[in-house]
Amino acid sequence: MTLASPKLEPALPSATGPLSSTVLDLLACRPPQRAFSLVALPVAEVDPYGLDLHLALYICYEMHYRGFAGVDPRWEWNPELLALRSQLEDVFLEAVRLDVGEIAADEHAEAEMDALCVEPVDGTGPSYYLRDEGTWEQMREYFAHRSLYHLKEGDPHAWVIPRLTGQAKASFVAIEFDEYGGGHGDRVHQQLFADLMDAAGLDASYLGYLDAVPAESLAVVNLMSMFGLHRELRAAAIGHFAATEITSPPGSRRLVEALQRMDAPDACVHFYAEHVEADAVHEQVVRVDVVADLVAAEPHLDRDVVFGIRARDLVEDRLAAHMMGCWADGRSSLRRPLS
Numbered sequence: 001m002t003l004a005s006p007k008l009e010p011a012l013p014s015a016t017g018p019l020s021s022t023v024l025d026l027l028a029c030r031p032p033q034r035a036f037s038l039v040a041l042p043v044a045e046v047d048p049y050g051l052d053l054h055l056a057l058y059i060c061y062e063m064h065y066r067g068f069a070g071v072d073p074r075w076e077w078n079p080e081l082l083a084l085r086s087q088l089e090d091v092f093l094e095a096v097r098l099d100v101g102e103i104a105a106d107e108h109a110e111a112e113m114d115a116l117c118v119e120p121v122d123g124t125g126p127s128y129y130l131r132d133e134g135t136w137e138q139m140r141e142y143f144a145h146r147s148l149y150h151l152k153e154g155d156p157h158a159w160v161i162p163r164l165t166g167q168a169k170a171s172f173v174a175i176e177f178d179e180y181g182g183g184h185g186d187r188v189h190q191q192l193f194a195d196l197m198d199a200a201g202l203d204a205s206y207l208g209y210l211d212a213v214p215a216e217s218l219a220v221v222n223l224m225s226m227f228g229l230h231r232e233l234r235a236a237a238i239g240h241f242a243a244t245e246i247t248s249p250p251g252s253r254r255l256v257e258a259l260q261r262m263d264a265p266d267a268c269v270h271f272y273a274e275h276v277e278a279d280a281v282h283e284q285v286v287r288v289d290v291v292a293d294l295v296a297a298e299p300h301l302d303r304d305v306v307f308g309i310r311a312r313d314l315v316e317d318r319l320a321a322h323m324m325g326c327w328a329d330g331r332s333s334l335r336r337p338l339s
């Protein structure tokens with residue numbers, strides 16, 4: 001079996017505008033130990049879904065995961081960087097709240113999850129397109145977009161563990177145990193995805209495509225990190241997690257079919273086949289034992305779960321529209337096309 005080994009600390013990406021260059025300039029220095037100056041970012045006119053904002057935010061969040069090679073790890077809790085991060089988060093979260101819209105008092109997580117279980121007969125989007133007519137090159141681009149998440153799969157949601165109690169906590173951890181390979185390093189889903197990347201002739205290293213993916217792919221992961229890192233948003237993180245598990249089996253099945261049609265390497269098929277099976281079980285556990293238990297214990301969190309589900313939909317739809325738009329125009333959906 002291939003055991004592609006993702007590098008531990010990734011390299012810093014290149015700046016794409018004033019926001020990301022401010023963050024990168026800061027990280028190039030040693031963190032000040034006592035002095036604290038507040039840097040005001042030019043966020044007034046910024047696109048809340050734009051590349052510069054999402055790259056800057058991604059870099060800030062990454063300090064809580066693996067950090068970057070050559071960057072002082074003490075930046076993680078530096079108040080100057082945290083103050084920058086919160087300015088970026090405010091812009092993003094406000095836009096997401098606005099676009100998700102009001103959640104009515106009679107809208108509940110249970111009905112929202114039921115709706116997610118119903119697959120549209122005439123579905124559209126990358127997994128349908130790749131199954132029916134997409135090329136292997138487009139599939140490889142899809143892998144590159146998804147590598148940001150799958151190479152840290154499980155991690156953004158794991159921040160929620162200390163913020164849960166009782167059955168919800170026990171069942172959440174049971175699902176995460178599977179994501180983390182059930183005690184086997186070679187079965188950690190992050191590793192399975194690294195094996196997929198390797199088999200597809202792509203860079204399997206952690207954040208290997210940070211400089212290549214568009215804002216839409218960064219926003220997908222930034223949303224999870226934001227939900228996971230804020231206790232206030234823990235129910236949104238659970239909603240996001242539930243939606244991920246519920247929608248995974250049918251989407252993964254389409255990708256298995258796509259990869260079989262393309263005669264792709266076994267490691268590529270294996271990653272998605274694993275998710276068809278495992279997530280069918282996870283779907284039930286997350287609905288009944290995680291979400292229902294959490295909402296029964298803390299009913300005021302019900303609407304936040306709904307918000308998390310709808311916010312995920314929003315950023316996933318933006319990424320899907322980006323890929324489909326680029327492919328319809330016959331161009332690469334990456335900032336740096338694959339060689």
Ligand SMILES: [Fe+2]
Pocket residue numbers: 153179189275
């Ligand atoms: Fe997984």
Ligand SMILES: [Fe+2]
Pocket residue numbers: 175179245248278279282
């Ligand atoms: Fe899962």
